[in-house]
Amino acid sequence: MFERFIQLIFSISILIIIHELGHFIFSILFKVRVEKFFLFFNPWFSIIKKKIGKTIYGIGWIPLGGYIKISGMVNDEKEIPLKKWEFRSKSPIKKFLIISGGIIFNIFLSIIIFSLLTFKYGESNLPIKNVPYGIEVNNIGYKIGLKNGDKILSINNEPCYYFNNLTRLILLGDTIVINRNGKVINLLLYDKKKFFFNESKLSLFLQPRVPPIIDKVIKKSYADKYKLYSNDEILTINYYPIMFRDQLRNIIDNNKGKNIVIGINRNGNFIKKTIPFNYKNIIGVHLKNFLGIHKIFSIEKKNYSIINSFLHSFIKSWIILKNQISFFKNIFDLNTKAYKQIGSFFSIAKEFPNTWNWYIFWNITATLSIWLAFINFLPIPSLDGGYIVFILLEMIIGKKYSEIILKRVTNIGFLIISFLMIIVLVWDIFKFFFN
Structure with a gap:
């Protein structure tokens, strides 16, 4: 878990720096003074702090975010005259770009990472x-109405082309059309989404159906003792024909404590093995999944030019954003119980692998960058979106907003968000230790 947290800290450090850099660059571009630029929060003291020019750069000790302090963001003393380097002295469009800079840079970062x-x-x-x-x-699949052997034809009346997308499409969809043994069946998902989000962990709830071929034999197990080998294909259990891995599990569950006769195909030869079976152990084999059966499943590989990579990644970022919006809407629908999947840094850290993998690291970082942009765009006081609302009102009505009201609303918003973050953190710690 420690290595996962190291990856998480490195990832969010990149995201915070890029986000704040967006605000910083637009501020400098429009000649607005930036007083502080900090990675992480620094109440009472800083780990590192150095003043360069007019700006103090530093690293705080609470890794929950970062910030820049822009001159003249809010002033509740009306008698103080405007200064040309202050934020409040600039036009609404310049204010809008300065505040939106972090969101713009996070989106751009996501597209760049996915492109590369x-x-x-x-x-x-x-x-x-x-x-x-x-x-x-x-x-989970059984609870929403799917069965082994179903062939998915469409989701939300849209045809499905790639198996990789099925989990996401089903999670966000409302209807599925399937072919079950030649019969077309329509499944409604809305009332069943609680089964997705009611789980402690959303695992891969469906995968391609595969034959029961042994991938690995566990040492000192029954399979090892009675000489089952890798690549043996299980054909029968107690003379009952087996075609798929899920059938094997069901039959073994019904024969616990008994001797079972296994018929296998080994390099074209049919071999029988009689193996005792008890209640504590499975036979002692790991079966191949679809990734290990290349002769059955043909993977489609595409390579892209740098220009096409950029266009493809733009579309991918947009799809991720739409998925996040859909999930966010589910949070407020108590019937789906999606609120149970809300997590803090503990939940995010579990998405990283136990060993460092740069491909996975950058994929997660790019996805989190889009998420950070989306969260900051929400019209919530103290977030970028809260400031954007006031700036847009200034553009629409042609009258400057009250800085006193902005300051009070922002302070209230900060307290509410801080309270919610504490609740989510406590909830996540509870799930981590007691689930």
Whole structure:
């Protein structure tokens, strides 16, 4: 977990610096003085602090964000004259760009990261047409009405082309059309979304259905003792034919404590093994998933030029933003119980792998950058969106907003957000230690 937190701190440090740099660059461009530029918050003291020119740069000790202090953002003393380097002396459009700078830079960062990853690694997808046996689902899939072997035809009346997208589309969709043994069935999802968000962790609830082929045999297990080997394909259990991995699990569950006769295909030869089975252990094998069965599933690989990588990444960032908006709407629908998935840094840290992987790191960072831009755009006092509302009102009515009201509303907003952050943090710690 420690390495995950190191990755998280590094990731959010990049996001904070880029966000505040957006405000900073637009401020300098419009000749507005920046008094402070800090990574992390620094109440009472700073880890590092140095003044260069008119600006104090530093690193705080609370890694929950960062900030820049812009001269003349708010002034409640009307008798003090405007100074040309103050924020409040600038036109509404310049104020708008300064406040929006962090959001703009976070969006731009996401597109740049995705572009470079796409250009370097390309894109791999599994076409649904290359999944001949339909889907395999876990308990969540069963609860929403899916079954092993179903073939998904469309979601929200839109055809599905890639298996990689199914989990996201189902999570955000309201209707699914499936082919179940030749019969077309419509599933309604709205009242069943609680099954997604009521889980302690949203796992991969569906994957391509695959034959039961052994990937690895656990040492000193029954499988090892009775000489089952990697790449053995299980054909029968107690003379009952087995075609798919999910069938194997069901039959084994029904035969706990009994001897089972396993029929396997080993390099074209049919072999029988009689293996005792108890209640505590599975036979002792790991079965291959769809990623390990390349002869059955053909992955589609695309490479992009640098220009096409940029265009593709722009679209990808937009899709991620739409997904975040959809999830955000679900939070306020108590029927979905999506609020249970709200998390703090503990939840975000768990998204990073235990060992450092730059591809995953930059993917998560790019996704978080879009999320940070979206959150800051919300019209909530003390966030960028709260300031943007006042600036837009100034543009519309042609009259400057009251700085006294802005200051009071911002302070109230800061207290509310701080209170909510504490609640989310406590909730996340509770889930982490007691779930």
